[in-house]
Amino acid sequence: DxxxxxxxxxxxxxxxxxxxxxxxxxxxxxxxxxxxxxxxxEAPKLLIYAASSLQNGVPSRFSGSGSGTDFSLTINSxxxxxxxxxxxxxxxSFPITFGQGTRLDIK
Amino acid sequence: QVHLVQSGAxxxxxxxxxxxxxxxxxxxxxxxxxxxxxxxxxxRPEWMGWIKGGNGDTKYxxxxxxxxxxxxxxxxxxxxxxxxxxxxxxxxxxYCTRTLGxxxxxxxxxxxxxxxxxxx
Numbered sequence: 671d672x673x674x675x676x677x678x679x680x681x682x683x684x685x686x687x688x689x690x691x692x693x694x695x696x697x698x699x700x701x702x703x704x705x706x707x708x709x710x711x712e713a714p715k716l717l718i719y720a721a722s723s724l725q726n727g728v729p730s731r732f733s734g735s736g737s738g739t740d741f742s743l744t745i746n747s748x749x750x751x752x753x754x755x756x757x758x759x760x761x762x763s764f765p766i767t768f769g770q771g772t773r774l775d776i777k
Numbered sequence: 778q779v780h781l782v783q784s785g786a787x788x789x790x791x792x793x794x795x796x797x798x799x800x801x802x803x804x805x806x807x808x809x810x811x812x813x814x815x816x817x818x819x820x821r822p823e824w825m826g827w828i829k830g831g832n833g834d835t836k837y838x839x840x841x842x843x844x845x846x847x848x849x850x851x852x853x854x855x856x857x858x859x860x861x862x863x864x865x866x867x868x869x870x871x872y873c874t875r876t877l878g879x880x881x882x883x884x885x886x887x888x889x890x891x892x893x894x895x896x897x
Contacts, residue, residue: 671839759883764838
């Protein structure tokens with residue numbers, strides 16, 4: 671199975687900050703890396719697919735980059751609504767696997 | 778507008794089985810695959826399996842092989858996840874998710890989740 675490791679596991683930031691979360695795969699996943707946002711009591715929400723494509727309706731302050739084994743999610747100008755947990759997911763090969771999550775808190 | 782509506786919460790005893798349904802609307806059901814993902818409290822999501830849109834072929838995570846069955850009723854636009862031999866570690870929220878597209882396995886749409894509690 672492909673192991674997905676995110677860093678950091680938690681992060682404190684302020685409204686208006688720019689933050690970057692990284693995700694590393696234990697082997698190449700090409701560009702088949704997705705990012706999700708999850709708030710307490712809700713289902714995850716797809717933000718970025720295929721490493722850098724913005725899902726419909728997601729604000730442009732979210733962006734993704736990377737290929738192979740190293741990926742990042744950047745959020746520019748943090749808004750209050752962005753404080754949540756973020757997961758990466760590889761869909762290059764079965765079984766599909768998720769990172770352990772990065773919790774983004776208000777500083 | 779795509780909607781996935783799942784069946785309600787279940788409480789099961791160890792060794793029992795559970796069947797969760799997922800009724801889809803707002804798109805052509807057979808054109809998209811459905812994946813099932815579960816999430817235990819405070820844990821990362823865990824992919825369980827996938828049923829293809831076109832021919833209904835299935836793919837299961839090794840962790841669930843022999844215990845999981847994914848099916849669908851195309852006349853009712855409904856997908857089902859059956860999990861047997863339940864144990865306490867299966868306590869989680871179970872989600873059905875629709876793939877982004879025919880060739881994408883990203884989960885673009887999610888049901889509201891079904892809490893399955895396994896307890897004696």
